[in-house]
Amino acid sequence: MVNSFNCGAALPARSHVVAPSLLNTCLTRPRSRRKPREIDLIASKKSGVKQALEELERSKAALREIPRHQRIADFDKVLGLWLDGNIAFRNACEDISHATGYAHAAVTVSLRRTLEAWRAPHLERVLAEAESASGNHQAPNLVAAILAQNTPGLAIPPIALALGLGTPLLLKSAEGEPHLARHFLESLRQVSPVIAASCRAVYWKGGDRSIEERIAALADRILVYGGADAIDHWRSLGQDRVIAQGPRISVAILGSSTDDLEIEALAEQIAILDQHGCLSPQAILLPSAVDALPLAKQLAEALRVKQNIWPRRPLPDGEATSFRQAVDAAEIAVVGGRSLALLGGHAEGFGVEVTTQAQIEPCPLDRMIRFHPYRDPTELKSQLGPLRDNLECIGVTRDAPEISILQSSGARRICTIAEMQNPPADWHPVASWLMTIRDERFSTSPQLRSRFRKHVAQTSDAPRALEVTSARGCWVHTADGRKHLDLLAGIGVAAIGHAHPRVAAAVARQARLYTHVMVYGEDALDSQVKLAERLAARLPENLQSTYFTNSGAEAIEGALKLVRKATGRSRVLSFEGAFHGDTTGAVALGGNPVYREPFRPLLENVEQIPWDDTAALNLIDETTAGVFVEPVQAEAGVRVPSRNFLAQLRERCREVGALLVFDEVVTAFGRTGKFFGFEHWPEAVPDVLVLAKSLGGGLPLGAFVSSPEILACLANDPPLGHVTTFGGNPVCCAAALASLDILEEQSLPERSALMGRSLLERLQQLVGRGGLVEVRGLGMLIGLEFESPGDCACFVEGCRMREVLLGWTLHEDRVVRLAPPLILSEEESNEAVRRLSAALQGTAGQASSA
Structure with a gap:
């Protein structure tokens, strides 16, 4: 399923923080060869968007009167009709192919995979798991899905989830691919006019703040699919109500005895949609003891065959230039001895380079791929290391390296090469994020703090007193709807993050057996x-x-x-x-x-x-x-x-x-x-x-x-x-075993060393601001020392105002301790530094009055 959330993984923080050298040339998305034609579900004027929003508000009550099982059944009926190849499906594939330039046959295969992934049993499972993860919740009143790229099929997942949750959906189609939403919603209208009325597909030229600010004000949740600029723009409008599907990278790893079928599958993963989308392999890693040339020749021949079945789209000038430059660079590398061979080239519409360099380098996509050698699992791990926070999928052959090495890479998904672009519907946890709207029936009452002070013995006169509703990963959610970045991890307890699902599962398993015996x-x-x-x-x-x-x-x-x-x-x-x-x-x-x-x-x-x-x-x-x-x-x-x-x-x-x-x-x-x-x-x-x-x-x-x-x-x-x-206690020991598994599989101690060193160096650059005199630490245990207790107190308050959880040390009132979860991502680390820096700027000049 190339196109289900195909532009990338859920990025809870600022998404432009991506492995820069590698991804800069991997983010090019297919551009339309023409403007979208005038079609009746596309609103090109502000009045059209306003009208759509008003209609969606009116549709909500009628939508929620229909039981969930019926909504899912009607949605699934449309999927079934499309998978049977009805006229709407054929027209959609033809229009998408014409608009994007992708081969009609490739679009058909890709779209079929998406439709299969969201059939009723899969959608029901996704919703059930999301409900279990999110606890007490209510459906959002409005979800906006912003499609800022032209990858086919992106409209299906938000439509599926919105209907499953009983939530109206405003879907902004991409400039170059408005057709899937038009055709699908028309088919849905024929099955259930009431359900179809709750989904509106619209279009406006991106950047129109008069439209976008209104949407950001009304939508409880905003899904954004696209590049860094689009994501940053919507985050500035929607803040933490935005979940971004941003740029990611995938790789294929071959073993010592790759067979013909695996090479054929690899060619398909590269050729389908011309390598665009984060699930398509952008590098191939092979043991250095294996002769790469025969495999490269096999792959080149398979790509030639695919070119006849799925011809590569005509490249716009900029992308054609990037491809030509990559081919030229590969030819120079062959002459210079840094690469062994280049197969294909300008005329053939693909390129296969066999390089001697272990380091994974950028590629321009559009069917350009490199073989990189690795000596042993240790070197493989180091090759994957720079990709850790952006690695989407690893496709493997049957004799790939031991799975523990790959599991520690940070990849969201590990599968066979043939399954790389056919992921399940629960590939990303978007459903549970959509369902984190607090249900007021279960919310904490306004008197909770006073009850806390009255009946719970206090340890100080000034407790933090957050009314916590949930905590996940590095974030703590409170009853006022705020989301706090936890840089203290419960004083170091939540090393693997809050509420890790594997710990929860281990606790539940043990509790079903026994909780205490003797x-x-x-x-x-x-x-x-x-x-x-x-x-x-x-x-x-x-x-x-x-x-x-x-x-x-x-x-x-x-x-x-x-x-x-x-x-x-x-x-x-x-x-x-x-x-x-x-x-x-x-x-x-x-x-x-x-x-x-x-x-x-x-x-x-x-x-x-x-x-x-x-x-x-x-x-x-x-x-x-x-x-x-x-x-x-x-x-x-x-x-x-x-x-x-x-x-x-x-x-x-x-x-x-x-x-x-x-x-x-x-x-x-x-x-x-x-x-x-x-x-x-x-x-x-x-x-x-x-x-x-x-x-x-x-x-x-x-x-x-x-x-x-x-x-x-x-x-x-x-x-x-x-x-x-x-x-x-056996339940606690079961939780500890799950925690140790996670620490080892994800190499969190090693990650702590690397991330801690990076965080320490960046924070040391802030010395001199707001009374900060020294930053020291080891791994992800870091102390920030201030010139005076007043400076320190002002900094802590500034962090509190910026929704950062930390605190000064017990025996030294001039020092703040950071001990975040060891799973802190690069994006979250960058966000932490940004907020801490802002708190220091706010500290300056305040200490004297403290």
Whole structure:
């Protein structure tokens, strides 16, 4: 299905942030060879659009009186008639081919795939899944679909979804392809005039703000299909009510024994609609051990055959020039030894280049393709890396590389080459986005904040007090209709994003089996055992046994008891500035006296020593049971130790027989760019490792990990000397297993390192604005330090006004901490920097009055 949402994937943020060098030449869309003719469903005047909007408003009540199953059945009846090849379908294909220049046979194949994908069972499944994902909702009052490109078939998905939801649809046809909507809605009118009246296809020349501002004011949801300029324009009008289907890229990956049928399928994917649309392969990757020339010759011959069946459209001057330049460049590369061959060329209407370069380069589309070699899966992964945020589909042969490599690429879809342009209707989650209109029957009441303050115990006089209705990915939605970019991830909990569907599914599966059976340590529970094994597989040999708890503070308490009992000593040390939790033992370890003094007397024989001070390590002696340390002190202002400090700490503990405890509640599971924070300092492996926060994938779960020999001391003298009722709850462990799968499959720790470095560098460029004096961090744990607490407070308020969630650190009121979900996309990262920069600009000059 080349044309179902064919211009690209759902982009929740600014869509012009695309892999620039690669996609600049891949975004050319077919232009019409003539203006749309005057047809009765196209309104070319402002009055026509105004009339359409008025008619759609009147149609809403009648549309919603028709049951959903009947609306879907009537829509499906039209699909069936078209798939049977009725006159309307034949006329549509002919008009589309004439307007766009695409081969009539190719348009027919493409459109059939779209129609098949949206048959009734598929549409019902999409709507059911969207309802499940969006929770309580109501249908939008009006959806506008803006088709700003000429790819055939784009009108079908928004019509299907609007009818399924019972929502009137205003559809702006593309300048060069207004015909599909005209023919389809006329067929729908013959089946159900009432349903057809709720969909209006109109046309006006893009950029007419008098029309577009009116539409943006009335539409609850705006779907935009097109390039960066069109998407940016509509985002400026509709803000977060816009979902953009923007430019993307797809690739084909061949194995070592590609057969004739796979080459034939590859030729079809390249030739259909002349490679336009994000599902068509724009590069071919092949193992370097395989001779690419025979395969390239086969592909060239297959493209010659396709040229006879689906002749390439006549290219406009600009696109013809781009194709010629690409062919000329390929010929120069062959002469210069950078490429092995060029097959086809100007006269043949296609080009197949076999290059020796691994890096994927831009291509002009219009049946121009390159073979790129890769040595091994590691190099393949690095080749796909630059495409990560824009990779739509990977088509593979039957002997392609192991799937885990491809799953970590960020591609939205992995399939056989033959299925690349035949995706299912739920290819993109547009339906669930359309259904996020809040149902007032289930909305939070205006008195919720006062009830929250009255009946929920408070932790401060100024809670954030957001009335949260839902959270997805990196975004938190509130009852006032606002959408907040979460750069704190629930203080680091939502590493894989909020409400990940795989975590939800794992929780549901486990809950159907059992939720709780017995107190911790008595029964062998499958999810708990598997999680302990997964952690052991990731950890060094001295960290192979796990004690599960409900939280990080409980894990710290367990570790405190452990180091004292295992060593027979009582003295415990931690560091100034440390934060280890808020239970009594954890507070005693805390490095800020403000939070210790009101709760004295605390545990005896607990002391703090200076942070990152080598001389202070001499205070660790033979009376010390254990030393508790955070690899990065988050609440102290994101303080990263000097290079050798933790190694020297490790050595000192070894010398005196003290146990070294790493508190990685914050830093584990990819937060710092490594799976565990201590991996940055391989010579500083701890004796005990404390985990929590993101471990549970959003559910409460903690753990302390050590060797079986050390942990054995808690099992006797006395037996049951350390127990917990809910620790290691099987539902939470199931969630944790799903979270680990996602971390590994998507290479989120590695992504954290790359994205964190990029984010850090861009934020460092803002130093000097609004009192910002330093930006520091490791991975995606970043601290912004300000000259004064006033500057810091003004910045936090400026971010709040710009719908960015963050907060200052507990022990340092001049530092703001960023710990966004590790799935933060490039677009979301850019949006974060834009909003943070705007907040800094607003901060300037305000601090003095703070």
